[in-house]
Amino acid sequence: MAAKTKYCTSRIKSFVIPLSNYSLDSNYFPVSFFELLGLLPNMKGITSEMVASPCLLKLFNGGQIQMLNKSEPQQFSQYTAHFVADNVNQQTQSCNYVTFVPMGEEAPLQRAEWIKYLGVFANLEVRANEIFDAVRNNYMCLIQSAANKTKKFKPTVAWMEFMDGVWSFTEEAYMLKYIEDAGGENIDDSINKITYNISIGDDMEQLHAILCTVDVVIDGTLTPDPMGYNTSTFLQNLNVEDQSCFTFLTYQSLWRHDKRVSVDMALDWYDGAVSQPQLVLADLIEVFFPSGNYTTTYFRNLVKEEPAISIGPDNCDRDSSIAMEPTIVTCS
Numbered sequence: 001m002a003a004k005t006k007y008c009t010s011r012i013k014s015f016v017i018p019l020s021n022y023s024l025d026s027n028y029f030p031v032s033f034f035e036l037l038g039l040l041p042n043m044k045g046i047t048s049e050m051v052a053s054p055c056l057l058k059l060f061n062g063g064q065i066q067m068l069n070k071s072e073p074q075q076f077s078q079y080t081a082h083f084v085a086d087n088v089n090q091q092t093q094s095c096n097y098v099t100f101v102p103m104g105e106e107a108p109l110q111r112a113e114w115i116k117y118l119g120v121f122a123n124l125e126v127r128a129n130e131i132f133d134a135v136r137n138n139y140m141c142l143i144q145s146a147a148n149k150t151k152k153f154k155p156t157v158a159w160m161e162f163m164d165g166v167w168s169f170t171e172e173a174y175m176l177k178y179i180e181d182a183g184g185e186n187i188d189d190s191i192n193k194i195t196y197n198i199s200i201g202d203d204m205e206q207l208h209a210i211l212c213t214v215d216v217v218i219d220g221t222l223t224p225d226p227m228g229y230n231t232s233t234f235l236q237n238l239n240v241e242d243q244s245c246f247t248f249l250t251y252q253s254l255w256r257h258d259k260r261v262s263v264d265m266a267l268d269w270y271d272g273a274v275s276q277p278q279l280v281l282a283d284l285i286e287v288f289f290p291s292g293n294y295t296t297t298y299f300r301n302l303v304k305e306e307p308a309i310s311i312g313p314d315n316c317d318r319d320s321s322i323a324m325e326p327t328i329v330t331c332s
Helices: 032-036 054-061 073-078 108-112 114-120 125-149 173-181 201-211 231-238 277-288
Strands: 022-024 043-046 082-084 097-099 156-163 166-169 195-197 216-219 254-256 260-262 309-311
Touching: 032 114, 043 054, 043 073, 108 114, 108 125, 108 173, 108 277, 114 125, 125 173, 125 277, 156 173, 173 277, 195 201, 201 231, 216 277
Parallel strands: 022 043, 022 082, 082 097, 156 216, 216 254, 260 309
Antiparallel strands: 156 166, 166 195
């Protein structure tokens, strides 16, 4: 958009591109999209250190990025764009606000495709398309690889979480899609009860009976201490004494998706995993059909006492001024 033309209405905004500088509402923001396009050098302000990008944290520690007070939005006006990861009320948005919500999509590849939207702001549409094509092709190849494995075995999977004394099976469409694409089977659709209160005996009896029928459990419980969350934590929350019927414990298949966590407890699940779903899919294929020769990126095995990995500025081992390349998983 020409510099002389500026629109700012409830339906239209204009930006001079490529952006000369920008800021982020950075609490759990998927910074990896910006890294894949090589846009970190123009990032000048963030509202929180709750990010999982080592290179962003390194730039911040080096004084190249300013910390902004979210309660003082007038600070954002100094930048050509301020990216937000939620649907802020249109009436409260300044003219330079850009809504970026890949995590609102219902399928993994739809989430990754938001890189095309971001590419428009940097005149990098060609690279954005190339990255998405590489990610999509790798993802589709992995789907076929998983399908070949299901000819012998198709594991039943429960992706669940615990909150305020209640267990629930996920209804997140993208999680259910991951399970299907990786060759797993979501727990029986005939189970019409999603939540189970640990203080209600009948609820727990039903939940325990369901878990006795599954091969893999993914525990997505949010916790302020991912490092300290282990099998004992899971079983304590499950309030179970007799574990003998739990096949997923017998075959050591109890997992969490918090393997990569920042020093400020931000999970890379909400960052790198969003822009590169092929890595998540590759992880789940290994979870469902263990080969022993693939190291997972985002999932850790609780039964095998696999620890969470702390990531920080020291883990930035590349030149952040250069665009990051997507990780393509070997697929056959």
